[in-house]
Amino acid sequence: MTNRLNAATSPYLLQHADNPVEWWPWCQEALDEAERRDVPILLSIGYSACHWCHVMAHESFEDPATAAVMNENFVNIKVDREERPDIDAIYMTATQAMTGQGGWPMTCFLTPEGEPFHCGTYYPAQPKMGMPSFTQLLQAVMEAWRDRQAELREAGSKVVEHLAEQTKPLTEQAVTAETLDAAVRTLHEQFDESAGGFGSAPKFPPSMVLEFLLRHHERTGSEAAMRMVTSCAEAMARGGIYDQLGGGFARYSVDANWIVPHFEKMLYDNALLLRAYAHLARRTGSELATRVAEETAWFLLREMRTEQGAFAASFDADTDGSEGLTYVWTPAQLVEVLGEDDGRWAAELFGVTEEGTFEEGASTLRLLTDPDDVARWRRVRSALHSARSERPQPDRDDKVLTEWNGLAITALAEAGTALGREEFVDAASAAARFLLDRHADGARLVRTSRDGVPGDADGVLGDYSCLAEGLLALHQATGQAHWLTGATGLLDTALERFAAKDSPGTFYDTADDAESLVHRPSDPGDNASPSGASALASALLTASALAGAEHAGRYRDACESALRRAGVLIERAPRFAGTWLSVAEAAQSGPVQVAVVGSDAAQREPLHAVAASRAPGGSVVLAGVPDSEGAPLLAGRPTVDGAPAAYVCEGYVCQRPVTTPDELAAALT
Structure with a gap:
């Protein structure tokens, strides 16, 4: 048996294609069907790597009796939040407004017009x-729709009005x-001095x-800023949230000390x-x-x-229905793979105890201390990684998302x-070529x-913004002009199609000609990944320094307008x-621009290496032949007496132009 999801490209939707639930993908035909039958819509939103999405699917959506109730009384729509972030944003805002919290799986009941009247998350x-x-929830909604339909429709309309009110443009405020400086003080007040990071459990990597x-720190010398960076970076790198054998980070830690991760691995986290x-x-x-940067890249x-x-979207949190099965160890398992001496040594080094730090006496791996024998450590890691590769592995969601690939590029x-x-640059170039060719x-x-x-699914603002920023990074890394041309084309489209015409500096997450939903989302806040608007501001600032007079003023003005609109946030x-x-920090310095010119790459390399290592974050650095097309x-910047400059x-x-690495280092100090 299959339903209407069997033609989907989303692995998450395909996971539900053989459910007894008669799922629809999100489409106007599904809304029309609800209107024709005069039944509410049951909207279920999740994603492939989500543990509790799998639990609810197994408990309810794979159950024929539950499916029969759903099919008879609802039009059931399944959405991959990663594929349709616009739909997810609308109904997540509604869920948070109704319940005070949100998460996935998200379970929303809608009128046939798509207006939400009851929302929640996981139901057992x-x-x-x-x-x-x-099933109790389904019965309650069925009875309410039968007996109080007008009331539910009115509630749905009020929720949509609330969404519009909640997402009004922010008042402009200078940054x-x-x-x-005040932001650093606020962050310092919220910083966890003992464990690194911000807040308590669950704790998410604060990459941005x-x-x-x-x-x-680079601009002001703030010691407080640097302490927060180094202590948090070290705590995460040594914790269970970091894969001590294979590299890469899990999505978050379920505890405040980075010990036990929620085991899903997301492309956006690892890119950031x-x-x-x-x-x-x-x-x-x-x-x-x-080491952590190189291992994460590999x-x-x-x-x-x-x-x-x-690059694929994610790895699942579960392996064969159990979290952590691939990744956790007991002391006996270490000895089995490594032998008695190395096994005991590894247990002490990685914090693997008889009591365990996870479930059933197993432990996540942490790097408690620096190894006293680096060669031994590498040998042990290699052996454990090889042994782990023989275990069952989590599924990979292999859909390619433009936005997240832009972050990776x-x-x-x-x-x-x-x-x-x-x-690494070559891999970024290959991904960018694929996106420009197929996306x-x-x-x-x-x-x-x-x-x-x-x-x-049409691209949303984050797709244009993050891919544009990736192409700008490639233009700087390679000196190739076509990456800049691709980036400016995307930025021009973003400014034309996503800007709010009556509110300078405000950007919608969907294009002006996108599918009409009950609300046009516009969320400027950064969360686990940059908002579409903040990523656009970042790309605009960089492009204003790279793209020449034709674009510079317009891009800079648009960036500054967006920053003012985000000032309250x-x-x-x-x-x-x-x-x-x-973005605001880079804008304080212009951003700094470094042009390195010389007749060939070998001649330019000493200066380019200094620029790459010494220019402050957010700087624009480009090397090439003078007046490269x-x-x-690089225009109007010649060599100095034939020497690179x-x-x-x-x-x-x-x-004034400088010609030696020491002079350039001094100029960038």
Whole structure:
């Protein structure tokens, strides 16, 4: 038996294609069917790597009796939140407004017009912990629809009005150097001094905030900012949230001390953390940061790259229905793989105890201390990783998301430059070529593809913004002009199609010609990944320094307008404005622009290496032949008496060209 999901490109939807539930994908035909039958819509939103999504599917959606109730009384729609972030944003806002919290799986009941009148998250098959069973909930909604339909429709209309009110454009407020100083103070007050990071359990990697704090330290010398970066980065790198054998980070830690992860691995987390660790390594020379950055990059290349050269979305939290099965160890298992001596040594090093830190006496692996014998440590890690590869493995969601691939392209291009790893830049280039070939149709983007086949969902603002930023990073890493041309085309489309015409600096998450939903989402806040608007502001600022006079003023004005619109958010909730803060920090310096010119790459390399390692975060660095076609930053900047030269500009002021690495280092100090 299959339902209407069997033609989907989303692995999450395909997981439900053989459910006895008569699922529809999100489409106008499904809403029309609900209107024709005069029944409510049951909307279920989740994603492939979600543990509790799998639990609810197994308990309820695979159960024929539950499915019969759903089929008879509802039109049932299943949505992959990663494929349709616009739909997810609308109904997540409604769920949070109704319940005070949100999460996945998300379970919403809608009128045939799509207006939500009751929302929640996971519901168990049997009543427990004060929650009704899913079938009890279905019965209550059925009775309410039968007896109080007008009341439910009115409630749905009021929820939609509330959504519009909640997402009104923010009042404009200037973002100054004092604003950024105040943000650091607020972050310091919220910082967990003992364990690193912000808040308590569950604790999420604050990758974008770390990027801002690093940039702020570079500009101001703030010791508080740098302490937060280094202590949090070290705590995560040594914790169970980091895969001590294979590299890469899990989505979050269920405890406040980074010990036990929620085992799903997301592309966006690993891209953002790769970028943060690479920048920390570049600025400090930290061996730990360098190792973690390189291992995370290799994890992306080894395990998340698709056959087409792009990057898959995620790895599942579960293996064969159990969390952590692939990753956790007991002391006896270590001895079995390594022998008695190495097994005991590894248990002490990785914090594997008889009591365990996870479930049933098993432990996650942490790096409690630096190994006293590095060669032994490498041998042990290799043996354990090989043994782990023989265990059952979590499923991979291999759909390709434009937005998340844009983040990965940026991170790999910047890490490759910072760490001298050309293979990372090559991987970023391959992914970008695939996206421009398969995800772009002229100036428009699609959101996803799978096995090289584009999906039906239109690109949202984050897709345009993050891919544009990735192409700008590649332009700087390679000096190739076509990446800049691709980026400006995407930015021009974003400004034309996503900007609010009556509110300068405000951007919608969907295009002006996208599918009409009950509400047009516009969320400026950074969460686990940058908002579409903050990523756009970041790309606009970078492009304003790279794209030449034709675009510079318009891009800079649009960036500054967006920053003013986000000023209230930056002031009140800096933890959820990390990318905005990074943009504002870079804008304080112009951003710094470094043009390195010379007749060939070998001649330019000593100067380029200094620029890559010393330029502050958010700077624009480009190397090439003077007056290279398609590289406005190199225009009118000749060599000096035939020798390679570097031009450093900050704001609207340029220093005299320098010709030696020491002179360039001094100019960037």
